Amino acid sequence: MSAPRVALFATCLTDTLYPDTGKAVVRLLERLGCDVDFPLAQTCCGQMHFNTGYQEHAKPLARDYAEVFGGYDYVVAPSGSCGGMVREIHPDLCGTSPAVERTYELSEFLVDVLGLTDVGAYFPHRVTYHPTCHSLRMLGVGEKPLDLLRAVKGLELVELPQAEQCCGFGGTFALKNAETSTAMLADKMRCVQDTGAQVLSAGDNSCLMHIGGGLSRLRTGVQTVHLAEILASTEEEPWAAATR
Amino acid sequence: MGGRNPVTWLGSPVFPKAAREALTDTQLRRNLRKATTTIRTKRAGVVAELDDWERLRVAGEAVKDDVLANLDTYLVRLEEAVTARGGVVHWARDAEEANRIVLDLVRAEGTDEVVKVKSMATAEIGLNEALEAGGVKAVETDLAELIVQLGDDRPSHILVPAIHRNRAEIRDIFRKKMAEEPASDEPPDLAEAARKHLRRKFLSAKVAISGANFAVADTGSIVVVESEGNGRMCLTLPETLITVMGIEKLVPSWQDLEVFLQLLPRSSTAERMNPYTSVWSGVTPGDGPRKFHLVLLDNGRTATLADEVGRQALRCIRCSACLNVCPVYERTGGQAYGSVYPGPIGAILAPQLVDDPHDEQAASLPYASSLCGACYEVCPVRINIPEVLTHLRAEAVQAKGKRTPEAIAMAAAAWVFGDAKRYEAAQKAGSLSRLLARDGRIKRLPGPGAKWTDSRDAPAVPKESFRAWWRKNRVQRP
Amino acid sequence: MFSARDEILARIRAIDRPSAAPIPRDYERTRTVADPLDLLDERVADYKAIVHRVTEAEVPDSIGECLARRSVSTVAVPADVPPRWRVPSVTWVPDDPPLPLGELDTVDGVLTGCAVAIAETGTIVLDAGVAQGRRILSLVPDYHLCVVRADQVSVSVPEALARLEPGRPLTFISGPSATSDIELDRVEGVHGPRTLEVLIVG
Numbered sequence: 019m020s021a022p023r024v025a026l027f028a029t030c031l032t033d034t035l036y037p038d039t040g041k042a043v044v045r046l047l048e049r050l051g052c053d054v055d056f057p058l059a060q061t062c063c064g065q066m067h068f069n070t071g072y073q074e075h076a077k078p079l080a081r082d083y084a085e086v087f088g089g090y091d092y093v094v095a096p097s098g099s100c101g102g103m104v105r106e107i108h109p110d111l112c113g114t115s116p117a118v119e120r121t122y123e124l125s126e127f128l129v130d131v132l133g134l135t136d137v138g139a140y141f142p143h144r145v146t147y148h149p150t151c152h153s154l155r156m157l158g159v160g161e162k163p164l165d166l167l168r169a170v171k172g173l174e175l176v177e178l179p180q181a182e183q184c185c186g187f188g189g190t191f192a193l194k195n196a197e198t199s200t201a202m203l204a205d206k207m208r209c210v211q212d213t214g215a216q217v218l219s220a221g222d223n224s225c226l227m228h229i230g231g232g233l234s235r236l237r238t239g240v241q242t243v244h245l246a247e248i249l250a251s252t253e254e255e256p257w258a259a260a261t262r
Numbered sequence: 263m264g265g266r267n268p269v270t271w272l273g274s275p276v277f278p279k280a281a282r283e284a285l286t287d288t289q290l291r292r293n294l295r296k297a298t299t300t301i302r303t304k305r306a307g308v309v310a311e312l313d314d315w316e317r318l319r320v321a322g323e324a325v326k327d328d329v330l331a332n333l334d335t336y337l338v339r340l341e342e343a344v345t346a347r348g349g350v351v352h353w354a355r356d357a358e359e360a361n362r363i364v365l366d367l368v369r370a371e372g373t374d375e376v377v378k379v380k381s382m383a384t385a386e387i388g389l390n391e392a393l394e395a396g397g398v399k400a401v402e403t404d405l406a407e408l409i410v411q412l413g414d415d416r417p418s419h420i421l422v423p424a425i426h427r428n429r430a431e432i433r434d435i436f437r438k439k440m441a442e443e444p445a446s447d448e449p450p451d452l453a454e455a456a457r458k459h460l461r462r463k464f465l466s467a468k469v470a471i472s473g474a475n476f477a478v479a480d481t482g483s484i485v486v487v488e489s490e491g492n493g494r495m496c497l498t499l500p501e502t503l504i505t506v507m508g509i510e511k512l513v514p515s516w517q518d519l520e521v522f523l524q525l526l527p528r529s530s531t532a533e534r535m536n537p538y539t540s541v542w543s544g545v546t547p548g549d550g551p552r553k554f555h556l557v558l559l560d561n562g563r564t565a566t567l568a569d570e571v572g573r574q575a576l577r578c579i580r581c582s583a584c585l586n587v588c589p590v591y592e593r594t595g596g597q598a599y600g601s602v603y604p605g606p607i608g609a610i611l612a613p614q615l616v617d618d619p620h621d622e623q624a625a626s627l628p629y630a631s632s633l634c635g636a637c638y639e640v641c642p643v644r645i646n647i648p649e650v651l652t653h654l655r656a657e658a659v660q661a662k663g664k665r666t667p668e669a670i671a672m673a674a675a676a677w678v679f680g681d682a683k684r685y686e687a688a689q690k691a692g693s694l695s696r697l698l699a700r701d702g703r704i705k706r707l708p709g710p711g712a713k714w715t716d717s718r719d720a721p722a723v724p725k726e727s728f729r730a731w732w733r734k735n736r737v738q739r740p
Numbered sequence: 741m742f743s744a745r746d747e748i749l750a751r752i753r754a755i756d757r758p759s760a761a762p763i764p765r766d767y768e769r770t771r772t773v774a775d776p777l778d779l780l781d782e783r784v785a786d787y788k789a790i791v792h793r794v795t796e797a798e799v800p801d802s803i804g805e806c807l808a809r810r811s812v813s814t815v816a817v818p819a820d821v822p823p824r825w826r827v828p829s830v831t832w833v834p835d836d837p838p839l840p841l842g843e844l845d846t847v848d849g850v851l852t853g854c855a856v857a858i859a860e861t862g863t864i865v866l867d868a869g870v871a872q873g874r875r876i877l878s879l880v881p882d883y884h885l886c887v888v889r890a891d892q893v894s895v896s897v898p899e900a901l902a903r904l905e906p907g908r909p910l911t912f913i914s915g916p917s918a919t920s921d922i923e924l925d926r927v928e929g930v931h932g933p934r935t936l937e938v939l940i941v942g
Contacts, residue, residue: 030679033728034689035721040728044736056732062679067672069633071655075676082680155635184589188632195630196713197282201291201593202632203717231718234703260702260724297924317767328760334752347907353744405930406921422921429922449927453919457930464931465841481906491879491917491932498875499841509748516906520898521767523912527861531920534783535861538932539912540875546909548838549874560744564751 021053022131025090027083027121029100029223030062032244036223038260042250043096043124049250050132059086064111065103070190073111080104080111087117094127096246097222098153101126106156123153124246125162125221135165140253142172146215147245148206148229150222151184163221163245170248176213180205187228203232211238221245267562268357268388269615271416274600276626281594290595293428301586304532305640311534312524321521323644326577329512330567336479336512337558343482347544349554356561361392363557364471364504368398371502373468377460379486379496380404381473382420382580383506383559385602386615389471400471401463403492405456412439418596418604420582421530426595453490460492470496470551474507475579476522477556480515483543484556487526487536497540503551508559510567510576522579525642529581562615571653575611577643582607584637584647590630599627606637610650619661628654686729693723770896776859777940780893783862787915788928789936796941799887800824803851806885806937812848816881818873825851825887835873844876849883850933855910857893858900862915864888864938865900867908875909884933886913890942 024047028040040056047054063083064076083104087093095101101123108118128134147167153159167175186192186202206229210218218233218240220226230242241259251257266272274280284290309315329336341351354360368376376393378384378400390400390411402411409424410417413435417423424432433447436455444455472493476485484505486493497503513519527536545554567573585591585605596604600623601612609631613624628651637647659669678688698704699722707715714720726734742750773779777793785791794802804827807815812830819836826832833839833847853871854864864886866872871887878884894900904910917932928934 028728030685034692035723037724037726037728037731041731044732056729056736058729058733058737059682061682061685064679067676069652069655070668070672071652071657071659072669072672072676073652073656075672079676079679151632151634151636155639182636184632184634184636186589186632188634191629191632193710193713195278195281195590196716197278197285198590198594198630199632200717201285202589227721228718231703231714231720234719235705235717293923301920301924314767317764320764321767324761324763328763331757331760333757334749337749337752353748355744355747359744403931404921405919409921422924424921425924432922449919449922449925450929452922453927453930460931465845478906483906489917490919490921490930492930494875494879494911495931498879516901517898518763520901523901524897531926533914533926534786535858535863535912535914537787537914537916537918539910541906541910541912543907543909546868549868549909550876558748560748560751564748564755567752567757568755 021051022091024052024054025087025093026054026056027060027087027093027095027100028056029095029097031227032096032223035227036244039096039223039244039246042244042246043094046137046246046250047094050134050137055090057086063100063103065100066189068103068107077111080108083108084112084115084117087121088115090120092127092131093117093121094124095121096124096244097224098123098150098157098159099222099224102152102156123157123159123221125159125166126157128166129162136169137166137249139170139249139251140172141170141248141251141257143217144174144176144215145217145219145248146176146178146210146213147181148178148185148218148220148225149181150220150225153221154182159221166245166249167219173248176215178213179209185225185229187225192228203228207232207236207238210240216241218242219245219248265358267616269386269562269603270601270612270624274623276623277598277600277630278626280598280600281630284594284598289428290426291593293426294592294595297422297425298586298592301532305529305583305586308528308532308534312528318521318524319642319644322525322642323577325513325518325521326643328514329510330573330576333509333512333567336514337509339479340477340482340512343480344544344556347482349482349544349556352555352557354557354559354561357387360387360506360557360559360561361389364389364506365393365396365398367504367555368393368469369396371469375399375401375467376469376471377401377403377463377467377496377500379470379472379488379493380407381471381506382602383473383508384471385417387506387559387561389506401460403460403464403496405453405490408456408460409435412436416597417602419585420580420603420605426597464495464499467500469502469504470500471504471506472496474505474511475526476519477507477512478516478519479512481543483516483541485519486540489531489537491538494538494540497542498550501551502553504555504557506557506559508561509563526579526581529583529640529642562617565617566614569614572610572614572650574645575607575614575650577645578607578611579643581642583640583642587636587640589634589636590632599630606631606647607645610647610654613654619657625658625661628658689727693725695723768896769898771860773859773895776893776895777890777942779895780857780859780862780888781940783859784915784938787862787918789915789938791938791940793940799939799941800827802939803827803885804829806939807849810849810883810935812883814847816844816847816850816877818852818871818877821851821853821871835877838874841876841880844880847881849885850877850881851885852878853887854892856900856903857888858897859893859895861897864913865904866911866913867904869908875911878911879932882933883935883937885937885939887939887941
């Protein structure tokens with residue numbers, strides 16, 4: 019059987035601000051035998067526009083998505099939120115399409131499509147995991163990311179208290195209701211710190227940007243690392259913090 | 263007829279402002295955290311007992327959708343059934359009309375004091391205030407409503423309007439307002455104080471006013487679900503009973519209650535069944551009130567029904583499970599929503615009942631959510647609250663027009679995202695923000711971004727975007 | 741001028757509404773339980789009601805014991821309870837002719853039967869039928885003693901509702917009066933009977 023042709027839908031946030039996550043997905047999927055492409059015509063799924071009430075701006079972006087990603091076996095996004103936008107909202111905006119139907123969030127793709135939980139990763143750190151609302155409730159990824167993390171060599175997984183509570187990001191919510199968002203963030207950070215973990219991971223850079231921005235402001239020393247970067251890390255080529 | 267819909271409170275600030283004030287109240291935060299954590303855990307336990315819970319939710323959704331699809335038919339059927347059993351049915355287009363009907367009915371009985379069962383519909387229309395203006399005192403008999411009434415306060419929760427008060431605060435309110443003060447701040451002593459305070463009023467009341475949890479169209483049966491027995495007192499002791507219910511509270515048949523009497527208690531008080539449920543059909547000679555009036559209330563419901571996406575809010579059975587799981591509600595409390603309907607359901611119901619896109623306070627409510635989806639997950643009638651929130655946001659945006667700074671910024675962003683070349687150019691221009699960064703993070707952003715950096719660092723834009731890396735390393739040049 | 745009724749109905753009829761789909765009723769009609777009476781016992785007790793299991797023959801003696809234990813001396817009763825329930829140790833106050841409210845408020849307790857009980861939820865349903873009386877009878881006295889026969893027990897809510905006549909005034913009772921209004925924590929005993937005692941016969 020030939021290698022599946024997988025398009026990476028990096029998401030605008032990861033493409034622009036977190037290139038290491040994109041590189042990690044490429045490395046990971048290629049290691050697992052996928053033929054990975056990054057169609058350069060991709061931009062944004064339209065989630066910010068849609069969630070803020072600008073549906074007419076989101077529509078053309080949804081149409082572009084269907085066009086750009088139409089010709090692949092699978093589309094993989096390192097984001098439950100953007101993956102949820104594509105799968106749950108795009109059909110309402112412009113009907114369903116092969117691209118929409120073949121879109122997976124990373125952990126879903128690894129577990130459901132490739133049938134793997136042990137991806138041969140090595141990450142010798144104490145890690146806690148924030149499940150992120152849209153992975154959990156829009157896509158229903160359930161325990162998949164945790165199963166993947168449990169199989170990582172050297173990784174000590176500690177349970178995050180009140181894991182299922184939102185971190186308070188919510189896109190433009192963080193600006194429109196900044197104080198409420200900050201109050202939610204404060205509680206989330208307290209839970210993260212209570213675990214004593216060195217690393218907070220999640221399947222979504224938007225939530226990580228939010229929680230990480232708070233943890234950094236408080237100088238907690240807790241690092242935020244996307245799930246893809248942990249899974250891409252190996253003994254030969256271990257994860258290293260981003261340099262900016 | 264007409265005038266302002268009292269479902270939102272006059273003079274309430276927009277949600278972000280009200281929330282900002284509420285967030286400074288640490289006592290409130292503690293009270294809410296304790297209460298919502300308790301009820302969340304209990305709810306999860308009793309829901310897990312039923313392996314057909316999801317099927318019950320789907321059935322509940324379908325029954326309510328049937329009601330909405332055939333609302334006219336069922337309302338007429340209910341009217342016929344209630345009338346046939348000796349009740350009198352009244353119709354009210356809005357709050358003002360409903361209040362006038364009730365006031366006239368009370369006056370006709372020659373009394374100036376009525377006892378009330380907790381009811382969202384009567385809170386929504388501001389009935390107590392309207393009665394007071396007409397010289398009639400309405401005595402709330404539900405413990406939480408009594409706490410709110412005696413404290414000259416406003417409700418903050420659908421099920422437990424005084425959830426923002428802890429036991430010590432409640433004792434203080436009772437001390438000031440009751441003839442006999444409570445023995446301590448222990449809940450059983452506070453409940454005892456309420457019992458004594460209200461006993462004589464129950465035994466002497468001529469008129470009671472209630473809401474309805476359900477009304478069965480086929481049989482004309484009205485259902486009130488409660489805990490304390492104050493409901494039973496009001497529904498059976500006085501000679502006249504007036505029930506005010508929203509027109510969407512119907513179920514078509516008696517059998518349909520088998521779904522809702524499972525969904526509601528477990529979602530609401532997290533019990534297998536609430537202590538008391540009363541069902542009556544018109545008037546029963548020799549048992550209970552001799553006169554029964556049913557007031558059917560529109561007050562924005564038909565306007566809500568007209569909205570294809572928003573109408574699902576009318577499925578709501580007022581259980582308040584969505585409040586108890588909402589991370590925003592847990593931190594701001596209910597009063598910040600400026601309406602008797604707070605929390606996620608309030609954020610979609612209140613603006614629709616207000617039905618005025620230029621009401622800024624109401625228009626701010628659909629934004630009072632991070633769209634985390636916890637509300638949808640627990641809703642017993644599967645109201646897709648996030649879907650309605652984004653739908654109402656779109657309506658708010660439309661009402662504001664295209665010239666707001668936000669609309670201009672969003673149009674610009676859409677233009678950039680509309681073309682990969684423009685997008686890539688913007689990425690490169692954005693990396694100028696590196697000038698603001700130290701050690702890879704930005705402590706203060708200019709403009710609207712300052713709202714972010716007030717409490718969080720922002721990431722510096724990296725030297726190279728992912729696509730730049732891909733282009734350099736993976737794109738084969740011819 | 742249109743009446744409110746006409747206007748509201750016209751507003752509804754002017755709206756384009758989709759026709760409703762059939763209602764999926766694939767939820768459980770009943771549940772498999774080893775012994776419905778055991779379940780009822782456990783679930784009623786969960787509400788902090790007092791429950792006893794007795795045989796038909798033991799009913800009068802049990803009634804006497806329950807009333808004696810609570811030092812109850814005047815007990816309201818529907819006129820049509822089985823005569824043998826009215827044990828000689830207390831003063832019975834039959835609701836025939838209907839008791840004035842003031843008098844009902846002074847009795848120590850009330851004894852009734854029921855129409856249906858729901859094991860799964862620990863609920864007793866009164867329908868103002870035989871041995872149950874008017875609704876206020878089981879409401880105003882502070883102590884309610886209720887006799888439930890085995891053949892009145894349904895396992896599930898759907899089964900129980902199917903046995904009830906909706907035209908009758910119905911009262912569903914699940915434990916003593918209670919409230920969760922203070923810090924969402926349940927406490928027993930507000931306006932309704934603060935003590936509920938149940939005899940399950942069979």
